[in-house]
Amino acid sequence: MAKAPVLTPRDIDFPRWYQDLINKAELADNGPVRGTMVIRPYGYGLWERMQQEMDARIKEAGAQNAYFPLLIPQSYFTREAEHVEGFAPELAVVTHGGGKELEEPAVVRPTSEMIVNDYFSKWVQSYRDLPLLINQWANVVRWELRPRLFLRTTEFLWQEGHTAHATQDEARDFAAHIHRKVYEDFMVDVLAMDTVAGRKTVKERFAGAINTLTLEGMMGDGKALQMATSHELGQNFAKAFNTRYLSKEGKQELVWQTSWGSTTRMIGALVMTHGDDNGLRVPPRLAPVQAVVLAIKGDDAVLAKVREIGDRLAAAGVRVRVDDRTDTPFGRRAVDWELKGVPVRIEVGPRDLENNSAMLVRRIPGGKEPVALDALPGMLPAILEEDQALLLTQSRERRESRTVDVTTIEEAVEATAAGGWARIPWASLGEEGEVKLAEHAVTVRCLVAGDGSVPDTDDAPGNVAIVARAY
Numbered sequence: 213m214a215k216a217p218v219l220t221p222r223d224i225d226f227p228r229w230y231q232d233l234i235n236k237a238e239l240a241d242n243g244p245v246r247g248t249m250v251i252r253p254y255g256y257g258l259w260e261r262m263q264q265e266m267d268a269r270i271k272e273a274g275a276q277n278a279y280f281p282l283l284i285p286q287s288y289f290t291r292e293a294e295h296v297e298g299f300a301p302e303l304a305v306v307t308h309g310g311g312k313e314l315e316e317p318a319v320v321r322p323t324s325e326m327i328v329n330d331y332f333s334k335w336v337q338s339y340r341d342l343p344l345l346i347n348q349w350a351n352v353v354r355w356e357l358r359p360r361l362f363l364r365t366t367e368f369l370w371q372e373g374h375t376a377h378a379t380q381d382e383a384r385d386f387a388a389h390i391h392r393k394v395y396e397d398f399m400v401d402v403l404a405m406d407t408v409a410g411r412k413t414v415k416e417r418f419a420g421a422i423n424t425l426t427l428e429g430m431m432g433d434g435k436a437l438q439m440a441t442s443h444e445l446g447q448n449f450a451k452a453f454n455t456r457y458l459s460k461e462g463k464q465e466l467v468w469q470t471s472w473g474s475t476t477r478m479i480g481a482l483v484m485t486h487g488d489d490n491g492l493r494v495p496p497r498l499a500p501v502q503a504v505v506l507a508i509k510g511d512d513a514v515l516a517k518v519r520e521i522g523d524r525l526a527a528a529g530v531r532v533r534v535d536d537r538t539d540t541p542f543g544r545r546a547v548d549w550e551l552k553g554v555p556v557r558i559e560v561g562p563r564d565l566e567n568n569s570a571m572l573v574r575r576i577p578g579g580k581e582p583v584a585l586d587a588l589p590g591m592l593p594a595i596l597e598e599d600q601a602l603l604l605t606q607s608r609e610r611r612e613s614r615t616v617d618v619t620t621i622e623e624a625v626e627a628t629a630a631g632g633w634a635r636i637p638w639a640s641l642g643e644e645g646e647v648k649l650a651e652h653a654v655t656v657r658c659l660v661a662g663d664g665s666v667p668d669t670d671d672a673p674g675n676v677a678i679v680a681r682a683y
Contacts, residue, residue, distance in 0.1 A: 233487055239251070275373055302355050304353045325445075329453040329455060333455040338457050343377045344376040349370075350372065378465070387444045387472065390442045395439070395472075408658060410666055411425060432610070434680075486607070499531065500531060503533075504558070509542070555574070558573075614632035
């Protein structure tokens with residue numbers, strides 16, 4: 213009788229495979245309130261690595277970290293009508309505290325534009341205070357009707373950036389810089405995730421923005437996932453909060469603003485982009501554990517050797533874990549590390565010691581081979597970089613092979629139903645066609661220029677709409 217697979221195969225039930233992997237790889241669990249989640253240590257370790265990489269890029273762009281309150285007076289949400297309308301269905305409102313009804317209800321932040329702008333209006337007085345570049349690492353709450361771990365949860369973790377500038381050009385350039393040099397660089401260089409950088413249509417823009425830039429990734433089942441967005445807010449919030457500065461010419465001027473964010477959704481994207489039927493595959497540059505050294509048996513000499521190997525790899529700059537839990541069967545431990553997607557396993561037993569070697573198991577391309585113990589510290593960094601590049605290549609090849617050029621709405625719907633994306637001239641589709649696509653649960657993920665770059669306007673000649681079913 214065949215042994216049952218650890219995970220539901222992807223080609224049989226992709227959503228069930230995803231849930232199985234989240235559970236078996238110990239990434240997260242459902243929280244006690246519907247739509248919330250508990251991020252387990254291994255899953256949180258992935259988020260910490262994402263934070264480290266993103267935070268460095270954000271600070272290099274000139275932003276500083278700050279923190280704003282979780283609770284926002286409800287009255288703040290009456291100041292920018294479009295923003296309020298966009299978030300109203302998702303708001304969680306606190307009406308009681310300390311056993312009494314509050315004089316004014318407080319909204320649990322769905323995003324911080326409102327409270328940040330209240331303080332920007334106090335902090336910005338003259339052109340010398342600009343640009344004001346703030347980032348916040350926090351949690352937010354949006355009442356999600358159809359939750360799915362990491363992808364859509366009522367509470368999630370994220371970073372949100374908020375900036376104020378003297379001119380529209382400065383704001384536009386900064387939003388574009390975050391889009392390409394922070395988000396895209398991180399996703400391609402660290403997450404090994406191929407993305408399409410584009411411009412959201414008016415229908416899909418962030419509430420209150422005059423332009424939204426997005427990065428869209430193709431998941432293993434051909435659906436799209438919005439990875440991160442960067443918004444030009446124009447002067448909408450500046451007008452609502454009267455955020456003005458005294459210019460060099462002595463005139464009172466409204467500031468121009470941006471906001472931008474990325475979330476724990478990226479962990480879900482990591483699973484669906486790189487995972488296979490054996491579990492997660494973590495890009496080496498991201499991996500909290502790049503290599504695990506496993507003792508096959510509890511022999512004293514074996515235990516001493518795996519610890520020595522761990523020390524040598526750590527000295528070589530590898531993020532390494534030693535697994536000497538020989539009271540747990542070796543096969544179970546090997547499967548657990550495979551599920552977690554650790555790029556490299558180094559397995560050592562008594563017979564390996566006799567040969568002064570270890571079994572090197574590579575999670576990303578697959579396969580195993582014996583290697584000399586002395587060679588490990590020197591060869592492992594190159595192997596990890598090779599496997600990092602392979603994941604990006606596979607992600608890009610998937611998108612390219614499953615994206616087709618079409619000329620009609622019917623062809624676009626057919627392409628997405630077959631598990632891929634479609635490219636259609638925006639001039640042929642337009643806003644009316646976008647509405648018709650939505651009737652088939654298909655959306656315009658973004659607009660790109662004919663050469664693949666990000667267009668300056670929605671109706672620029674040659675704009676192409678990227679069309680897909682999405683999470």
